[in-house]
Amino acid sequence: MQIEGRYMDGTTSSRHYARLEVSSYHPVNITLVIEPDIEEGARRECPLNFDEMKVSSRLGNTPREIAFGDNELFVTDDNDAVDEFVRGFKGGGSASFLHRMENSLTMILGATAVTILMIWAAVVYGIPSSAHYIAHQLPDFTSEKLGSGLTMLDETIFSPSELHESEQYRYRAVMAPYLEPYEDLGPKIEFRSGMPANAFALPGGEIVFTDDFLKLVESDEELIAVLFHELGHLKHKHITRRVLQDSMITLMVIFITGDIDTIDLLTGLPTLMLDLSYSRSFELEADQFALDAMQISGISAKHFASIMQKLDKSYADHSDTDDNKYKAVTDFLSTHPPTEQRIKLAEQYQN
């Protein structure tokens, strides 16, 4: 058996034509015949021992490398011959297990299906439930640290509320009795301006209402509906869970693609979409919490529906005047579920 290839001695970049000759009789002799250069002349025959040869594993159509001696190298494109050569010494063992896997259609289809399935399971069940578990195990000081965000928001986006002291006092008084059962969440009511109608819950327990939002509110019940929604975010530790889920997705992408360089536009887009879908499921969870709490307090779910409609309308109006209708609308729809879906949920409670 003869395998044609190139020989490089490892001391310089010169390259010579070479041939690996394997005798078919017993005991098997391996000889590497190195053909001379035009100038140098001498043809070399070097006897080799299989145990001292390091044969690279087969990888696609890439050339096969056989290293021996002191950094000497024989390279050949004849992969099949090298496989046969190795088999002659080692038997039909698992030497090319990976290569066989990579070339079997069933294996490839199976691997693709299993991989998609595992990623799907991780995204739908694994990541959300482990983030849920970790978020509820974390000591409180960590969540406070994650959410020492109000001071930062005050410095960047928010301005102080323009509501009169007495108005603020009245709103606090209205909400106080409803907060009592949730003292363990440490809720603190805050009023701010500088943003369109909105309410937030920060993981430190601050629940922020914007002035524009309070202008939309026409009854105390509507205010309580939104208060309960924000309490739902606190109760379920949504911000902590979202931070955890985002970092887990990033880790998953690194594991899958194998390196950090691949995190760019292509992998970034699906990551963002996942984050948004997680965000929507958190909103629904908070809605559910709000509707339950309203039922207990004897407040009709129709107030929840009416404030949602007003918020939706205020976003639509706002974007009309702002000339970037599309951006505002898509932003709202992507982090939050569609309003019709949320109202439908409320209607189920009324019946």
Next chain:
Amino acid sequence: MDDNAVSGSTSPSTSSTILNFEFRGNGLEYFKIWIVNILLTVLTLGIYSAWATVRNNRYFYSNLYLDGENFRYLAEPLQILKSRLIAIAAFIVYSLLSQHYPMVALGLAVALIFAIPYFINQSLAFHRRMSAYKNVQFRFKAGYGEAFMALYVWPLIGVLTLGILYPLAMLKMHQYVVRNSAYGTTKFDFTATFKDYGMIFLIMLGVAIMFGLPAWAIMTFFKDAAFISPIILAGLYIGLFLYFMVQTNNLFFNCLALNEHRFSAQLTMLGLGKVILINGFLTIITLGLYLPAAKVRMTKYIASCLEMDAKGPLDNFAAAEQDNISALGEEMGQVFDFAM
């Protein structure tokens, strides 16, 4: 294998041969390797990722040809796995410390800033050492001070001069990477000047003003036609991005030299744009399954634009002595880079 004939020519020092780089990988073939890698990585809870990295890198190195010979990737999986475990352990210790002792973590973070140039040096040394061509390994050896200047000081000067000296920072970075690299015992040289980099930035600035100003004017004065502005701006952004990628890559290779041998690159905005567009579209509609084939197409395109102007045969490069360089620098760099 006709280089032996070339070496026999009468005056090798003056004969000039254009050698093309060529990437012989195949998208489908790489997809199979990639998907098996993912499967095994997930099944082994990430342990296999070291083997996967080696297999992926080997595929890309071994399929890159110059003068009928392929490049090689030499790292061993166990070496990478060990470093990866150490790096992850260090990261976990760091995270725990920063949770409970913020001051200690702050000190560590400052120490890390000073350690990064060292890690980058180690990482480049490992990468070069693990790459070989014609059975001669590449190498990289740079001092800490040089790495510190290229990574922090020059970019900072670029920012402080409002970007005027930013092209210089880029030049310094490329000089640091190239001039400390060697093929065997032969050092690479880099001949680009501040002017070369400055021109790229000046032209970009000029084009940005030429298209940006009208876009701004339409948006402010012709409200009815305002929808055109975002289109112009998006086009401008994509155009500038492509221009920057193409020009900096071409400049880099055109100024690269190994002894009397020169390199050249002819990437075009049209060519690169086409590859990015096709890759992006197919990757999105296949939910990422096209990613490996996209990487192959990009590598193929770049390799097809590269050539070497060889003055005589490439037979006389001597291999350097072996130093022991661990993969740890690279892995530490990756883990902490990600952490920040």
